Amino acid sequence: MVQNIAIVDGYIIDQNPATGEIIEKVRVSSVEEVKEKVVKAKKAQPKWAGLPLNERVSLLKKAIKIGFGQSKDGSTKNAERVKELASLMNKEMGKLENEATEEVEGAVDKDTFLDLIEEANKPVDLETALIIREPHGLVGVSAPWNFPMDEILLLALPSLAAGNVVICKPSEVAPLCGAEVINSLKSYLPEGVLDLVQGDGAVGSLLFDLADMNALTGSAATGKKVMAACANTLKPLVCELGGKDPCLILEDADIEKAAKDALDFSVFNAGQVCCGIERVYIPSSKQKEFEAAILKHAENYEEIAPLVTLTQQAIVSNHVESALSAGARLLKGGPPQAEILKSTKPQGSSFYPLTILSDVPQSAKITREETFGPVVALTPYDPKDEEALVQLANDSEYGLTACVYGEKSHAATIAAKIQAGQVGVNCWPLAAAPPQCPFVGHKSSGFGYHSGFDGWRQFSKPKSIVYSQD
Numbered sequence: 001m002v003q004n005i006a007i008v009d010g011y012i013i014d015q016n017p018a019t020g021e022i023i024e025k026v027r028v029s030s031v032e033e034v035k036e037k038v039v040k041a042k043k044a045q046p047k048w049a050g051l052p053l054n055e056r057v058s059l060l061k062k063a064i065k066i067g068f069g070q071s072k073d074g075s076t077k078n079a080e081r082v083k084e085l086a087s088l089m090n091k092e093m094g095k096l097e098n099e100a101t102e103e104v105e106g107a108v109d110k111d112t113f114l115d116l117i118e119e120a121n122k123p124v125d126l127e128t129a130l131i132i133r134e135p136h137g138l139v140g141v142s143a144p145w146n147f148p149m150d151e152i153l154l155l156a157l158p159s160l161a162a163g164n165v166v167i168c169k170p171s172e173v174a175p176l177c178g179a180e181v182i183n184s185l186k187s188y189l190p191e192g193v194l195d196l197v198q199g200d201g202a203v204g205s206l207l208f209d210l211a212d213m214n215a216l217t218g219s220a221a222t223g224k225k226v227m228a229a230c231a232n233t234l235k236p237l238v239c240e241l242g243g244k245d246p247c248l249i250l251e252d253a254d255i256e257k258a259a260k261d262a263l264d265f266s267v268f269n270a271g272q273v274c275c276g277i278e279r280v281y282i283p284s285s286k287q288k289e290f291e292a293a294i295l296k297h298a299e300n301y302e303e304i305a306p307l308v309t310l311t312q313q314a315i316v317s318n319h320v321e322s323a324l325s326a327g328a329r330l331l332k333g334g335p336p337q338a339e340i341l342k343s344t345k346p347q348g349s350s351f352y353p354l355t356i357l358s359d360v361p362q363s364a365k366i367t368r369e370e371t372f373g374p375v376v377a378l379t380p381y382d383p384k385d386e387e388a389l390v391q392l393a394n395d396s397e398y399g400l401t402a403c404v405y406g407e408k409s410h411a412a413t414i415a416a417k418i419q420a421g422q423v424g425v426n427c428w429p430l431a432a433a434p435p436q437c438p439f440v441g442h443k444s445s446g447f448g449y450h451s452g453f454d455g456w457r458q459f460s461k462p463k464s465i466v467y468s469q470d
Helices: 031-051 053-068 079-093 097-108 109-121 150-161 175-186 201-210 222-230 256-273 283-298 311-323 333-345 388-392 409-417 452-459
Strands: 009-017 023-026 128-133 137-141 165-169 195-198 213-217 239-242 247-249 277-283 329-332 354-356 375-382 401-405 422-425 459-464
Touching: 009 031, 009 175, 009 283, 023 175, 023 409, 031 195, 031 201, 031 459, 053 097, 053 109, 053 150, 053 175, 053 409, 079 097, 097 150, 109 311, 109 452, 137 150, 137 201, 150 165, 150 175, 150 213, 165 222, 175 195, 201 222, 201 329, 201 409, 213 222, 222 239, 222 388, 247 256, 247 388, 256 277, 256 283, 256 375, 256 401, 277 283, 277 354, 277 388, 283 329, 283 354, 311 333, 311 354, 311 375, 329 333, 333 388, 354 409, 375 388, 388 409, 409 422, 452 459
Parallel strands: 137 165, 137 213, 165 195, 213 239, 247 277, 247 401, 277 375, 354 375, 401 422
Antiparallel strands: 009 023, 128 459, 329 354
């Protein structure tokens, strides 16, 4: 989502969303600098690809551990480094300290992830033929701001393991976090294998024009522009884009668990998660029970992080107010609490309260467009018509993830009908999915996919060596 970050005299004005204060002015990479880094990377690529697969993976494991919080021999955890990175994330994009720490610690623990990537890239011997994999060359990576460290790794690591070199442009919303990731890793990798450029969409567009493959996590609008540009040369592309993910509560669901999960995964990271829950469909027969349960769980939330920018705050506020005008009922938060926050938080900060709405119409803007905020939007449905429920869930241009709560076999039957790349049964899929599962966006939620064997193999090309049978 475009966040209207100011760039003044060639510098990104990087601000703290909790205070509005300027953290730092980050220099935008010039056209000449981007081109020089591309030349350097492409020169380094053949030698990097020439290393055995297991050596590349071993180097990446070491770089991650040392760069993100372990001692050089990997034996002890560097708590100060973890705290330093988490504090930067908290300051730059507002993520709560505990959530930021969790992201950093998850970034360190990539051994299993890299072992599986290695497995995905191994040759396949068919006796009469050998299938090998070859790198694309230079992969341009454009990373998002909402998970400013881990999302870079999800795209850069499979690229590098496959023998590609990588140049990454972090989001201009979180340039310092991105720089920390890239600079920490590149210190322990051969020169030119991994590099960094900074700037807005113009810098990203130039990088993508010069790269041999592109990988993007961002908005659907940006993804479509990138696809159009890649079409000229049929350049390989992986896009993980936006979502408007539904949560379906069936009549036989465990209401307490469903209400807790619907709340937690609507407001995690202040709701700024592309695969977060943004629509909750509840049976009209259980509406009062569900509303009471979710309000009870909401009492446990003492703090919601600020939204990443004032632009994002305005989007969320507009969605909530539009829903109320369309007939939704306010159960918690919303405009009254937003006014209180505005008067008590620092000027220029971008907080928005945890908000719960019910009776949200299917036609409301908050049901149609990506909100990306700490809002739970409840829409009742007739439990006697589950086909209509499926139609409501699929009535979206997006199809990233979904979840269905109910008796297991019943919920699984409904889950199979949902148009989404990952569907959780009595769970939020991202919290429970094994790493072998690809992360796939259906409809406007993506093109190509990453993660899982299918996803990791997109960062290389298969080649069949076929032997004569004479």
